[in-house]
Amino acid sequence: MNNDTKIGNLGEINLIKIIEELVFKKTGKDLLSDDSFFFNLEEEKRGNVLVLNSDMLVSTTDVPPKMSFYQIGQKSVVMNLSDLLVKGVKPQGLIISLGLPKELMKGEFVAIINGIVDSSLEFDIEYIGGDINETKEIIINPTVFGSKTRSAIIYRKGINVGDILAINGKFGLTGVGFDILLNRGGGVEDFPKYKKSITSVLEPKVSGTEALILSDRQLATSSIDSSDGFSKLLIDLIKSNPNLGFEIDFNENLIESEAKLYSQEFNIPLEDLVFNAGEEYIHFFTIPANEFSKANKVIQTQGGRLFKIGKVISEERIFILKENIRNELKTNGYEHFSN
Secondary structure, X not given: OOOOOEHHHOOHHHHHHHHHHHHHHHHOOOOOOOOOOOOOOOOOOOOEEEEEEOOOEEHHHHOOOOOOHHHHHHHHHHHHHHHHXXXXXXXXXXXXXXXXXXXXXXXXXXXXXXXXXXXXXHOOOEEEEEEEEEOOOOEEEEEEEEEEEHHHOOOOOOOOOOOEEEEOOOEOHHHHHHHHHHHOOOOOOOOHHHHHHHHHHHOOOOOOXXXXXXXXXXXXXXXXXXXXXXXXXXXXXXXXXXXOEEEEEOOOOOEOHHHHHHHHHHOOOHHHHHHOXXXXXXXXXXXXHHHHHHHHHHHHHOOOOOEEEEEEEOOOOXXXXXXXXXXXXXXXXXXXXXX
């Protein structure tokens, strides 16, 4: 079958066959054809709970210009993995429902599935199966799951005054990348010195090293991912931990150098790039002050990283400490692609 064939001319049975062949080729495993999907839980520890996450990717709101079909498949998995990993849960299985327009070409469909399967392999997740239906636009709805003892899961609630604020990646790249892709209509070829920023949007990455270590050693009092933006995650944490707030150090531990450069070149407030971008999939933790050095050391030995960016305060407000001047953060953030 030609890659230029529309999937509407192939039919659901042939599309499922394509998926089965791709999964077998890359994993050596057959997808089970049945009314439900099965996953072996015999090796799970007694007392573990099943932890699931399902975030839907919709092309009109989640796919920026210049994102390839392969990258769409990758992103659909990454955006789900992040919410599971940040809780300290290792993903084990993946089920995906696909809504696809019949005008989609076979080659484009194959690229999406390759992106999904490759992301699954990267994190050693079993792709179990899913569903396919016809829709007006591309819709990918993965469900990822894993298991963990309830006491080891890192929740949003549990923060204490004096806890250290830490992140496993710096902010600002997606703010730059989205501005270039959405507002300037450019790409890497037009803005080569901001390649890292553009790539951060088109090929989002996530690290689970830090959260898994903090979870297993019970060194974090809370965690959350930054997919909805830095300012939004701070507000969400305050909702879960009333009467507490944050003081953020606005320095090199927080901000990517490309964001500083872009802010200066295009006269865009650096605070907007850092606090209001979203889709970074950076993990944010609160860690007891007396445990931070220990946590940072063990994470570094395992190839991870933590950046100290502030502390928890006893006032339900968010302050930014910049050049020894303390100002309150007023923004609520925004959602990309919305009016």
